[in-house]
Amino acid sequence: MQIYADNAATTKMSDAAIEAMTDCMRNWYGNPSSLYTIGQKAKEKLEEAREEIAKVINAEPREIIFTSGGSESDNQALLTAAIDGKSKGKKHIISSAFEHHAILHTLNKLEKNGFEITLLPVHENGIIRLDELEAAIREDTCLVTIMTANNEIGTIQPISEIGAICKKHGVVFHTDAVQAVGHLPIDVKAQNIDMLSASAHKFHGPKGTGFLYVRKGIIPKNLIEGGAQERGKRAGTENLPGIMAMSAALKEAVAGMEHNNDHMSEIRDYLISGLSEIPHSALNGDAKQRLAGNVNFSFEGIEGEGILLLLDQRGISASSGSACTSGALDPSHVLLAIGRIHDVAHGSLRLSVGEDITKKEADYIITSVKEVVAHLRSFSPVWRDLTDGKKEFILQ
Amino acid sequence: MALYSDKVMDHFLQPRNLGVIENADGIGEVGNAKCGDIMKMYLKIDDDTITDVKFETFGCASAIASSSMATELIKGQRVEDALKLTNKAVAEALDGLPAYKMHCSVLAEEAIRAALEDYKKKKSEKE
Numbered sequence A: 001m002q003i004y005a006d007n008a009a010t011t012k013m014s015d016a017a018i019e020a021m022t023d024c025m026r027n028w029y030g031n032p033s034s035l036y037t038i039g040q041k042a043k044e045k046l047e048e049a050r051e052e053i054a055k056v057i058n059a060e061p062r063e064i065i066f067t068s069g070g071s072e073s074d075n076q077a078l079l080t081a082a083i084d085g086k087s088k089g090k091k092h093i094i095s096s097a098f099e100h101h102a103i104l105h106t107l108n109k110l111e112k113n114g115f116e117i118t119l120l121p122v123h124e125n126g127i128i129r130l131d132e133l134e135a136a137i138r139e140d141t142c143l144v145t146i147m148t149a150n151n152e153i154g155t156i157q158p159i160s161e162i163g164a165i166c167k168k169h170g171v172v173f174h175t176d177a178v179q180a181v182g183h184l185p186i187d188v189k190a191q192n193i194d195m196l197s198a199s200a201h202k203f204h205g206p207k208g209t210g211f212l213y214v215r216k217g218i219i220p221k222n223l224i225e226g227g228a229q230e231r232g233k234r235a236g237t238e239n240l241p242g243i244m245a246m247s248a249a250l251k252e253a254v255a256g257m258e259h260n261n262d263h264m265s266e267i268r269d270y271l272i273s274g275l276s277e278i279p280h281s282a283l284n285g286d287a288k289q290r291l292a293g294n295v296n297f298s299f300e301g302i303e304g305e306g307i308l309l310l311l312d313q314r315g316i317s318a319s320s321g322s323a324c325t326s327g328a329l330d331p332s333h334v335l336l337a338i339g340r341i342h343d344v345a346h347g348s349l350r351l352s353v354g355e356d357i358t359k360k361e362a363d364y365i366i367t368s369v370k371e372v373v374a375h376l377r378s379f380s381p382v383w384r385d386l387t388d389g390k391k392e393f394i395l396q
Numbered sequence B: 001m002a003l004y005s006d007k008v009m010d011h012f013l014q015p016r017n018l019g020v021i022e023n024a025d026g027i028g029e030v031g032n033a034k035c036g037d038i039m040k041m042y043l044k045i046d047d048d049t050i051t052d053v054k055f056e057t058f059g060c061a062s063a064i065a066s067s068s069m070a071t072e073l074i075k076g077q078r079v080e081d082a083l084k085l086t087n088k089a090v091a092e093a094l095d096g097l098p099a100y101k102m103h104c105s106v107l108a109e110e111a112i113r114a115a116l117e118d119y120k121k122k123k124s125e126k127e
Helices: A015-027 A037-056 A070-087 A101-112 A130-136 A159-169 A240-255 A257-275 A304-313 A333-337 A359-378 A381-387 B006-013 B061-074 B087-093 B099-126
Strands: A064-067 A092-096 A116-120 A141-145 A172-176 A195-199 A210-214 A281-283 A294-299 A348-352 B026-032 B037-046 B049-058
Touching: A015 A240, A037 A064, A037 A240, A064 A070, A070 A092, A070 A101, A070 A141, A070 A172, A070 A195, A070 A210, A092 A101, A101 A116, A116 A130, A130 A159, A141 A159, A159 A172, A240 A257, A257 A281, A257 A294, A257 A359, A304 A348, A304 A359, A304 B006, A304 B061, A381 B037, A381 B049, B006 B061, B026 B099, B037 B061, B037 B099, B049 B061, B061 B087, B061 B099, B087 B099
Parallel strands: A092 A116, A092 A141, A141 A172, A172 A195
Antiparallel strands: A064 A210, A195 A210, A281 A294, A294 A348, B026 B037, B037 B049
């Protein structure tokens, strides 16, 4: 059995996206900046895609900037808010402790350049508290950037409420919605979102393509200087094959969203209940306020990389927050942020299932994880010390 | 290219000398759970020759494979020869490790050395 359960890392391109991409490559190869018919046809396709995408999040087409993906969008959003803030003498930014590195590393850079950063705690359930957000807002706060849904533990943040608080205080609100676009309903107007980042390959579109929504009234600051593409805010000939494919993928994702989420959340809950039978394990993040496809567990006494490789032997592709899987020394900052100590953060497993996951596959995953965990524990000196009573269990 | 060599995968999927030795003549444990690697080695030694060796490891695939390979390399060796085991020899026997996983082979060397030192200490206490 082959089960791809790492959709939070990337998704398989949909047929509609592949068709849109090849259609573009074959037929709409002109440069949208060229004035002859072939170029203008390409321009039409570009603007059609922009309209489709804008519609999905209830934005205006002119508020959409096409980028190379989530990281670029995040960088441009933060730079935009920072430059605007600085010009007004506002150099304080609020974010959360478990943002994607595209946000956290950019914030580190801004901090070195004189900005003050407040990272809100995300607590054991992986959700920020609104009272803590409101208390953190100061006179000189120029930006609140909080992700819509976390990439590792899938927890969904109260975006509408955050938007309302930011509006009340006149602070720009950006959300990294890379894990959410195409999976959760988003309405930038109703939710008071000023800037939003998205990436096509998380919703069955192609890699290397994404977009940034910037509300009218905020002037985006360039990361890439050059030609006048994207209203002069992002130079470089547009990646039209990618953009057309992204639009097709998003259209399909949104059309099936409700149905898919009902199905996936049922399987998710089934997986959670099955994996909870493993002794001394714990679900990471809130059980309900999470993406429909996301399951993230910590298993005490073992290390995550072994779990992944043994699951791979059984045809299951998954992910882990262990240090060993990333080449880093510390385990996932997300798991540390929700209070998992190193010892159990190393033994984590993330399953992010796709829309086509079946109950039968879920059963196979549960059985496989149970066997793999038992096997690795059978020769773990940590597990021996725990079961011999020489050490105390952290996860009950 | 795969992350690991076939040898690493072989020793990870079918680790040699897994387990514990009751009343071992030497036991060595190195690493810590915070960093994500712990290795524990058990030695049975007769007449300064390693007659049996077992290990338990908490860690990634290369840590498990490194401990497995290290036990294979020293099994049947004289104590003074086993003390010469280097992490390089472990890594080479595994057909190499990714650069950021070399510390796993270092840990295997240290675990073997710790078990041998424990044996020597116990032996000198007896004498």
